[in-house]
Amino acid sequence: MSYLDRAHALKEKLIAIRRDLHQHPELAFEEVRTAQRVAETLHDLGVEYETGVAKTGVVAYLGEGEPRFALRADMDALPILEANETEYKSQNPGKMHACGHDAHTTCLLGAAMLLNQDFKQGRLKGTVKLLFQPAEENAGKDGKSGGQLMVQEGALNNVDAVVGLHVISTLPSNEVYVRAGAFMAAVDGFEGEVIGRGGHGAYPHEALDPIWLSAHVINAIHGIVSRRMDPTKQGLISVCIINAGTALNIIPESVRLAGTIRSFEPSVRALLHGELEKAFAVTRAWGGDYKLKILHGYPTTVNDPKMTEFVREMATGLVGAERVKEAQLQMGAEDFSFMAQAKPGAFFYLGAKKDEVQRPHHNPVFDIDEAVLPTGAALLAEAARKFLSSSKILP
Ligand SMILES: [Zn+2]
Ligand SMILES: [Zn+2]
Structure with a gap:
């Protein structure tokens, strides 16, 4: 069974995690409950992890030895009063997951579930590091964001490559967008x-x-x-x-x-x-x-050409060529850029348009199509599986 099929079996579980995170949004470097929720989920899976990385971040480890691959998700919310009236509406007035980082955290936990099974059954060799970083939206008083601090604290040392995704509420659901070279400003x-x-x-x-x-x-x-x-x-x-x-x-x-x-x-x-x-x-x-x-602020997010091709191929294999598209250059910025500066990296978009309402990022009615959660989990897990099983992606 492909990771996509296996991820679909986890759909309800992933939606429950995302809704829980969505109801309890925390701002940059305040992700205490979120990190706890991540740690609990990893603990229940029997996955080894470390807390307090980059202040409020969590790093988990699957497997051992080479090659070493990293997957990244961000966990912070924004100072916005949610205007949606859903059953999973933010319970922290003035704070909202209005960029979809709750979905990123959920997808990475989903990837942990998928990969963990394969590691336990001896189907994967190598290491997958899961980086749950705080503070993508805002730097701390020292001017450093969560991704920057993670790199500085050595979370990417010994890692061969790093991949991350962003859900995009304005792009068609379950489509993947990739771009080599300069991607975000x-x-x-x-x-x-x-x-x-x-x-x-x-x-x-x-x-x-x-x-x-x-x-x-x-x-x-x-x-x-x-x-x-x-x-x-x-x-x-x-x-x-x-x-x-x-x-x-x-x-x-x-x-x-x-x-x-x-x-x-x-x-x-x-x-x-x-x-x-x-x-x-x-x-x-x-x-x-x-x-x-x-x-x-953040440097340009530059996708490594080889890693971008790797993600394009991986996504094509998983969701089909008709759903993998070329991303446009973005004036928006991302602190994944620090990770992509440290190691060959690829950052990609996952379309997550919920309905016909305009729900742009950083807006009080932002929301996503939760059907993308299994897709995101499967894409991350498949990137790791493929990287660990292919011998020559990077020189
Ligand atoms: Zn944002
Ligand atoms: Zn974001």
Whole structure:
């Protein structure tokens, strides 16, 4: 029986796990209950595991010796008030699994169930490491995300390759999307302050209006991609926060401007940072000033070409060629990128569109088609099985 057939037999069990996690969402580095639930499931399977990895993460071990393969899932939720009225709605007000990480954790537990049987019956040789990482959505106070910390703590040492998946609520259910090379963008944040001189709204000439200065800064920022970046490259800067002012007749002292920067190539990333600095510097033409801090985020998620082909073939064998498609380049970012920097890696999408309602990621009505849970578990397990049983995937 294929892993897909065996995973289907686990469907109800997987749905129950996902709904339990969905009802108890926890934010980045607070995944205590989630990690406990993962640990309990592994314990019941008789699988060896370690807790407290990357603060609130769990790493499990199946088998021993070479080759060594890693599978990754993230566990954190988002600060969103769930608007769905399902029986498994979030019970933690203001917190929600609105990116599907509950499904990822469930799929990896499902893969553990499938692989564990084969290891116990001596059908698999080698090691499979299961990485249940915390904090994909947000870094801690030290600026480090869960995936970054896992790499730093050595969770990928001695591992030959790593694979992970993301469910996508807007793509057709049970379709697999793969892409070699750069797949998801590098992300940086910026925190800026446009500094003028406050005063009376009726006497602007005696003040230096920072709101007026900000308008020039925003225009300059939005000119960067079209006028300063090579048009054959990809990148973007979005101003997402603007705050200033207290009364209708007071010109404020300063304006806060903050946002996100996305790119794929290090040279473009550096160019965007430099040009952003210049955009803020237009404030000085009128005697104003600025402060600008770039917050370094995740690098570009680059899929290893050989591992991508390996995943494409594996998925084709499992779900059929008509369900395996080429993924488009994504401006979204992923901290799987740190793992793919450390070891040859492949990250792929699993379509999970539930119904005709628009349920985008990070939205209060986000939800997925739970029929993808067995597929996700089978894809992860099959990736591990195939990697352990093939001799030459990587040079
Ligand atoms: Zn997300
Ligand atoms: Zn996500």
